[in-house]
Amino acid sequence: MSDLQLHTVASLLRRGHCLDQFSTGLTLLAALLGLGQWLLGNVNPWLLLFSGVLFSLGVLQKYWALRVAFDADLFQRMADDQQPLAERTQALDQALNTLGLQPAERAGRPWTERSLGALRLLRRQSLLLAAQVVWTLGFILASPWLAFSG
Template sequence: MNAGPFEWRAMAAMLAQGRWLRAISLWLLAAALAGLWWSTAPLRTAVLLGSVVAALMQAYYALRVDFDARLLQALAETAPDGEDEAAAARRLDAGLIGLGLLPAARAGRDWAARWRGALGLLRRQAAALLLQWALLVGAFVLDGTWLGRIAGASA
């Protein structure tokens, strides 16, 4: 796989889409917190708390995805002319090891593995957002269902 400034910028742009997921998550978190403020039913409260936990998971992945996006953008902007992908990987690894952000044992991965890892983080961020949304919707659906009445959600 070829990796150079264009590919790094392209991957950074792809990962930057995680910022949209983060923004949506913040709105869903606000709705969950508002629901918790007014909730009197134990089941609905538990489901809303689950949504808040999913929001925290999403925030963790959002931080990691955004860091990777900015890291790839910086790598592209500081690449010397003619630097090959192996030298760029060594430069990136050396910087991360120097900052204590990468264990030396994980250095030397090829770019395909790095792409898979970065996209995996973005997928996990999206999955956490979907879980957050599903739990939030579930909490408010409980209000109008027989399960909600049994659980005291409409009390």
């Protein structure tokens, strides 16, 4: 894999930061709605369910966002280093193994495989944000009917 490909993957992974910011806004909205109900003493079960699911999706998204950001930094570091790629890879695998972040048997994987794995994490992050957006829009569209049922 070339340094340009490593830079490209790092750049794609950095887009996860924008996804994370949007998700953080929705997660804070969920927290405010949930906590606001308790503070005002007027608990609506539908709104509490909405807040709980939206907040949970946001926390899961945050986990994947942290993993994606970590991989983005690693790919950028590997792309910027001037040593031969084989030496960089060996040093990275040693560091990850020492820190307990990668099992020893996964060392030496090709960068194409690593890239696909990192981009899979970005897709998971994107799917959780999409779930937050769909859940929010669904709740907004269902709100008039929820008033009649509750």
